[in-house]
Amino acid sequence: MTDLIALMADLEEYLGDPWDAGALMPYPRILAADEDQRYPHEFVDVLASWGLYDWIVPAANGGKAVNVEDGFNLYRLVGRRDPTSATAMVLTSLSYMPVWIAGSPEQRQHFADAIRGGRKLAWGLSERRHGSDVLANETTARRTDGGWLLNGEKWTIGNATVACTVMVHARTSDKGGPGGYSIFAVEKDCVPPGQLAHLPDEPLHGLRGLDMSGVRLTDCFVPDSALVGRAGQGLEIALKSSQLARIAIASIAMACVDTALRSTLDFAGRRVIFGGTVAEVPYSRRQLAESFAELLIADALTTGAVRSLQLAPAQASVWSSVVKYFVPTLLEETLARLTTVLGARYYLRGHPRHGIFQKVLRDFAISNFADGNTVVNLKNIALQLDGLLAGAVGQDPGEVARARA
CATH class of the missing domain: 1.20.140.10 (Butyryl-CoA Dehydrogenase, subunit A, domain 3)
Structure with missing residues (x-):
């Protein structure tokens, strides 16, 4: 079992006194980045070097995640310094969840290696016109030779521009409904030119440095291997x-x-x-x-x-x-x-x-x-x-x- 208290103390010591301008993650530099609305690359890199991403990757795939509680409290500690940096890293963690839940062994390992290597992920769920009503989403994926063609927009997506991969929730059945959607791992490096465009970053009231943008997909081809889980399981x-x-x-x-x-x-x-x-x-x-x-x-x-x-x-x-x-x-x-x-x-x-x-x-x-x-x-x-x-029944604590x- 992880000694969580010792682990958190080690991270706190590594980051240094938050009031010391010479520390790795001090309040003065955090506030300056916020004023400039600057994505916290420097702090994310510092945290990645300590090994924070290891605590969102399952131990079976080379990480250290066994108890969800460990990662939760480590990110909470980071959030005490800078909620923007913590949110930026949590977004990668949440974007990995579809793969952790339903991905193939190959997908789990591939994206676990990507995360531990410092690559960022985004969770492309919401759309401008539909918000929380995901069953009304209009982004589509239709079958083609060797894969799928994706069309549509995903908007106000955290990490959408800085991420290397966007997990896209798309309609794969004309009738829609609970079984009419699927999830695809869209790796930007593999997308042919002109098929994926970034939407403008939206200025925020809080978390000013966070990348909150989106993607536009135009006949964006992804191979069959990009499907996460089964078609219709989205x-x-x-x-x-x-x-x-x-x-x-x-x-x-x-x-x-x-x-x-x-x-x-x-x-x-x-x-x-x-x-x-x-x-x-x-x-x-x-x-x-x-x-x-x-x-x-x-x-x-x-x-x-x-x-x-x-x-x-x-x-x-x-x-x-x-x-x-x-x-x-x-x-x-x-x-x-x-x-x-x-x-x-x-x-x-x-x-x-x-x-x-x-x-x-x-x-x-x-x-x-x-x-x-x-x-x-x-x-x-x-x-x-x-x-x-x-x-409802009583439970022995x-x-x-x-x-x-």
């Missing part, structure tokens, strides 16, 4: 992948609040007003304590959901939707409380010690709508309530603990 694979995505987003949300709380505590312990520090004011002390308690609640719920992916995968659809709805909703209120304690400093982008607060406040917003918004996740929970209530051990 929706099933996408839904299973989304379960991890919903929980992974929670790591970014908690990381943002963690950094916001640390910044506010730093202020509250230093700032003297009315004859004492802000931390000595009863109201402020209560706000800080409640914020920490809410972060612990989110952590406890999310830990259970992460473990469910392996211990109780049949329940992962419910767990992931509960986390995706509850954690951002709860922690949004936590952030609002912290802004009250921090006061005007939370609004200052260039403050030497609290400029990071306004960044994580903006970056946090993505957790509310990425990979299914609040309404989508509440609907998913509602659709399963009858079955959950009918089969010791059983879960023993399974984890």
